[in-house]
Amino acid sequence: MTEATLPAELAIETRNLSKRFGHRAAVDDVHLAVPRGSVFGFLGPNGSGKTTTIRLLLGLAGATTGSIRVLGGDVPGQLSAVLPRVGALVEGPAFYPFLSGAANLRRLDSADPHAPAKSRAARIDEALERVGLTHAADKKVRAYSLGMKQRLGIAHALMRPRELLVLDEPTNGLDPQGTREVRSLVRSLAAGGTTVFVSSHLLAEVEQMCTHVGVMSTGRLVAQGTLRELRADGTATIRLQTPDIETAIRVLAGLGLQSELSTTGPGSDGLNLVSTGPSSLQLAPETVVAALVAGGVRVRGFGVENASLEERFVSLTGEGFDVAG
Amino acid sequence: MLPAEANPPVTIPRLTAPRPTSPWALLASELAVLFGRLRTWALLLALAAIPLLIAAAVKLSSHPVAPGRGPPFLDRITQNGLFVGVTAMVVSVPLFLPLTIGVVAGDTIAGEANLGTLRYLLAAPAGRVRLLLVKYAAAAAFCLAATLTVAAAGALAGVVLFPIGPATLLSGDTIDVGESVVRLLLIAAYVTVSLLGLSAVGLAISTFTDVPVGAMAATIVLSVASQVMDNLPQLDWLHPWLFSHYWLNFADLLRQPISWADFGNNAILQAGYILAGGAVAFGKFTGKDVLS
Numbered sequence: 001m002t003e004a005t006l007p008a009e010l011a012i013e014t015r016n017l018s019k020r021f022g023h024r025a026a027v028d029d030v031h032l033a034v035p036r037g038s039v040f041g042f043l044g045p046n047g048s049g050k051t052t053t054i055r056l057l058l059g060l061a062g063a064t065t066g067s068i069r070v071l072g073g074d075v076p077g078q079l080s081a082v083l084p085r086v087g088a089l090v091e092g093p094a095f096y097p098f099l100s101g102a103a104n105l106r107r108l109d110s111a112d113p114h115a116p117a118k119s120r121a122a123r124i125d126e127a128l129e130r131v132g133l134t135h136a137a138d139k140k141v142r143a144y145s146l147g148m149k150q151r152l153g154i155a156h157a158l159m160r161p162r163e164l165l166v167l168d169e170p171t172n173g174l175d176p177q178g179t180r181e182v183r184s185l186v187r188s189l190a191a192g193g194t195t196v197f198v199s200s201h202l203l204a205e206v207e208q209m210c211t212h213v214g215v216m217s218t219g220r221l222v223a224q225g226t227l228r229e230l231r232a233d234g235t236a237t238i239r240l241q242t243p244d245i246e247t248a249i250r251v252l253a254g255l256g257l258q259s260e261l262s263t264t265g266p267g268s269d270g271l272n273l274v275s276t277g278p279s280s281l282q283l284a285p286e287t288v289v290a291a292l293v294a295g296g297v298r299v300r301g302f303g304v305e306n307a308s309l310e311e312r313f314v315s316l317t318g319e320g321f322d323v324a325g
Numbered sequence: 326m327l328p329a330e331a332n333p334p335v336t337i338p339r340l341t342a343p344r345p346t347s348p349w350a351l352l353a354s355e356l357a358v359l360f361g362r363l364r365t366w367a368l369l370l371a372l373a374a375i376p377l378l379i380a381a382a383v384k385l386s387s388h389p390v391a392p393g394r395g396p397p398f399l400d401r402i403t404q405n406g407l408f409v410g411v412t413a414m415v416v417s418v419p420l421f422l423p424l425t426i427g428v429v430a431g432d433t434i435a436g437e438a439n440l441g442t443l444r445y446l447l448a449a450p451a452g453r454v455r456l457l458l459v460k461y462a463a464a465a466a467f468c469l470a471a472t473l474t475v476a477a478a479g480a481l482a483g484v485v486l487f488p489i490g491p492a493t494l495l496s497g498d499t500i501d502v503g504e505s506v507v508r509l510l511l512i513a514a515y516v517t518v519s520l521l522g523l524s525a526v527g528l529a530i531s532t533f534t535d536v537p538v539g540a541m542a543a544t545i546v547l548s549v550a551s552q553v554m555d556n557l558p559q560l561d562w563l564h565p566w567l568f569s570h571y572w573l574n575f576a577d578l579l580r581q582p583i584s585w586a587d588f589g590n591n592a593i594l595q596a597g598y599i600l601a602g603g604a605v606a607f608g609k610f611t612g613k614d615v616l617s
């Protein structure tokens with residue numbers, strides 16, 4: 001899928017990546033390819049393996065099989081060279097409740113031996129300012145709301161200039177205003193050249209800020225590409241109203257479409273048929289109608305629909321998509 | 326599937342880790358967090374209360390303490406207040422000090438895992454081996470702080486409540502006040518060394534769980550079990566290998582001349598436990614999936 005792309009052009013690349021916990025495969029043969037400079041939406045229902053994949057990317061957990069390259073370096077082999085260039089928010093924010101927001105940032109920043117100590121105080125102020133937490137800098141994190149913790153987590157990821165940001169559900173717990181801020185933050189970071197890998201179970205969020213999308217379902221990466229490609233990659237649906245059902249099914253099958261009788265549909269003077277096929281067939285409506293008429297089908301009603309991105313995701317990941325919202 | 330158009334040309338980054346600019350920041354931060362924490366101060370305050378209780382009890386008691394009754398050195402307190410510190414050390418070593426060490430050492434890794442901060446420290450990247458070393462160094466610093474607290478609170482209580490003067494050693498020699506302070510500090514050093522092995526055991530246990538209370542309890546239970554086994558004559562072959570075997574053998578530091586034999590034996594034994602505990606912690610932690 002990405003053989004033509006040079007590794008250096010990918011911020012994240014995994015091959016045959018799998019992680020098993022006992023018999024259960026949390027991540028199953030995933031080939032991720034995240035181009036540099038992209039905002040990559042990592043989409044999937046809860047429990048589909050997104051966070052486990054992120055843990056593998058950051059070297060927090062070891063892969064059962066497969067290889068990972070992040071920013072051109074092997075993970076976990078070259079973690080110490082890779083991680084200082086990566087900012088991360090993994091499975092929600094986590095802080096010392098008995099320390100203030102600023103003290104928490106100081107603590108986590110000093111864990112990185114490459115973080116310059118001299119500029120630490122200034123960087124903390126700047127990061128807090130960027131997420132709007134300046135007023136709560138000296139408040140104990142114990143007293144923070146979930147949204148404030150989430151902001152602090154993002155502030156931590158932004159403490160230093162990064163080439164790659166990995167944000168796991170960054171808008172979790174944020175109000176609509178906070179969600180909008182995160183979105184514009186991600187856009188401005190991406191504009192500055194940072195690759196952003198953002199996981200979400202919310203399609204709308206991904207659609208609004210991402211250039212690329214990968215879709216996870218039960219541990220497998222079921223689709224990956226630019227937003228446009230993924231939209232085009234959907235299913236074309238043809239709705240046909242005709243009394244000549246059997247002939248129509250035969251003609252449509254000849255075009256590569258599968259048909260079934262529909263119980264719903266407009267009108268009562270004919271039968272409704274729903275035919276589906278991959279949009280890659282690129283069937284123009286007029287072509288289909290011409291074929292039907294040439295085959296002797298009396299067309300009383302006709303329409304072509306391309307699936308919305310949402311329908312596409314539901315079809316990829318199964319219904320129950322947003323169960324645990 | 327991914328189009329080339331989205332990829333502006335990029336330079337290949339260098340893959341050697343940049344030189345650390347502040348390699349000691351994590352240790353400084355760890356010490357600041359440990360000793361800035363209310364819990365740590367509560368533990369130290371509880372330890373300080375032990376010599377205060379002993380001193381108050383001796384002072385308020387109308388009967389002079391008969392030699393050989395109560396904890397060792399109790400009868401000497403009325404002659405020289407500095408012995409409050411020594412007596413308090415004898416009282417604290419079997420349970421109170423291991424209790425506090427168990428809390429701190431058991432919390433090292435499991436506490437971070439429980440808060441979820443472990444994943445952020447490792448993603449920073451703190452480095453797993455470096456994190457273990459820093460955590461152990463901080464636990465060792467706490468051992469020193471704990472024993473110094475007992476010694477200092479004891480000395481302070483002694484100075485306030487009892488006369489300070491030349492003290493009679495176990496060998497019958499008499500030493501002046503300055504020398505007594507040195508001996509008290511030597512005992513604190515001995516007890517600190519004694520607790521280093523237990524700290525390493527606690528660190529190792531802490532890498533196995535995300536529940537700090539479990540690691541704390543296990544560490545404390547082990548310290549008690551070790552002392553119980555040390556008292557079973559049937560297990561005498563095992564005694565020299567128990568980390569608590571030399572815990573109370575600091576009386577030799579109160580003779581003239583000082584006998585350093587047990588100090589050395591104890592140091593070697595504790596070093597062995599540090600190596601063993603460190604190896605277990607290293608083996609477990611470096612390959613561990615951090616899923617908390």
